Amino acid sequence: MGWRRKRVPQRGRKAPPPQLHGNINNLYFPIRWRDRLHWDSPNPAAECQRPRSDVGLPKTRARPDHVGKSILWKRVGGQSWAAQGGAGVLGAFSDRMSSLHRGCRAAMPPSTWPERTSSTLSEAYYQPSLTAEYDEDSPGGDFDFFSNLVTKWEAAARLPGDSTRQVVVRSGVVLGRGGGAMGHMLLPFRLGLGGPIGSGHQFFPWIHIGDLAGILTHALEANHVHGVLNGVAPSSATNAEFAQTLGAALGRRAFIPLPSAVVQAVFGRQRAIMLLEGQKVIPRRTLATGYQYSFPELGAALKEIVA
Template sequence: MQFLCYALICILYLSMESNCEKGSVLITGGTGFIGRALQFYLRQKGYVVNIVSRKPGPNTVTWDTLDKSGLPAGTQAVVNLVGQNILQPGSLWTEQYKKDVYSSRVNRTQDLVKQLLAANQSVKAFVSFSGVGIYEPSTDKVYDEHTPLVANDSDFFQTLTRDWESAAQAASKQIRTTIIRSGVVLGNGGGMINVQYWPFFFGLGGPVSPGTQPLPWIHIHDMVRIIRLAIENESVSGVVNGVAPQIVTNAQFSRAFAAALNRPCLFTVPGFVLKLVYSPERARIILEGQKVAPKRLLEEFKYEYKYPIVDAACKETVAQFWPKTPFLSSHEK
């Protein structure tokens, strides 16, 4: 009798779980910082999630399989997070590395779009990442999605993001396509915080010289919610700035992060150190910045940020960092 009751409960649970499924989402770059958080979040919300990776595994298709067989059956949305880490620790900024960075974003996205367009319109939404590096560095201008872009072919990162977006936009002739220009993503488990946490924890952290450069940022909780908005809301398409509404400098962020850890913010990292570690061209990503506003999210889509202020975002990130906890805390809605 107990076994029968248990079996009935299991059947009822599986039936409810099946009824709660909202659809199937495929994520490229799903093993990265944002990808792992997005998997967790979308599954919480009732989605079936598959990822694309170089290695096979549960709920995983390889790039070779994708190229040969197309998208997994039933895929309704695709999120494109693919791209080699530009600031990979220990990597030399050689011409070959630059080619790999470019190919991992632009060529991979081109290949993915071919599969999207061949999917007989089963895919309803395509969300592809880009970066705020498409805007020229400036401490004065405030860029939004309607700001005309100034092409600078001598700037590798502007060319990279421009070509990356162009590759993704090719899908828009058949599929609702959203391109998210992401700022620095704050959260436990990856990104800039993993690099900065321990120096700040031991009281050795501080801004990167000169400190006045803007630092466009967004909390991981908001980023995954914005991606979900782009998947579900049929009015969302085109370019969206994936940044928080509060514009801060590198120094302001550093003070907020140090305060969240109850540590001083005394030391400044000289620019020449970053140039030695990353090369002058790569170091510009950190030494320069852009003021970027999420105009469309606020005005068109009425998105309500969970962490609009950097102080609160830093406090939540620190609270989740140690001991290790899931990417999205239990109160995430």
């Protein structure tokens, strides 16, 4: 058996979009091999390096990885962003991924390494622009702190050699119920206090959580897929268009802007860039591989989320 789709009904609401649950004998997604190997443990590499009989590592066909934390949180690793100067985020992302892979490589010979995907952040990789259009072959990853962070994360996740098929999915802002970006935006928009951030002219690369899961599944299942895929929706939108569309989905006006000075004061200069500047990111290779989006348009995606 491979992966299976599972719906978890919620009382009084429509069931959420499909989430993926790996079969222990085939692949796992994405947090744990049941109760044997926990990705969210304090030291996952040490668990990998334990004797195989203790961990019970199953033979896996493919492995998706996603390690990280919201870079807009005020605290990372128990300390404030200012106290760490961003170094803690580097540790939480690239160091943890490198440690995990070193342990797993020590536990399994190269001939048994599974096919794998990893997920990074497209909004940080490509340089902000009001006019440029970026696809998977566009340059980036070397112009500021966060672009370098994504580059180091992708490098840490890469296995050596060409014998293993590997895919990197650079995701946009993930929209879904119960947290994430929407968890911070819904209350002010429901109260009629929502609006564009800064000028609102910056592009807002987004994707519905169901489509992000779908792209990861597609990358795992389709043997012809390899390299970088942009995990963003095919229809682009500016921040102002996003605010108007979310307001319309909630039946509220969305005209109160959040000034740039306030964003910089709250989040600091480095993290404010993520909100005040944007990129038009196109999933050209994702579409070319044959993936078909369930939510290609912003309006339909937001209506499904807030329904």
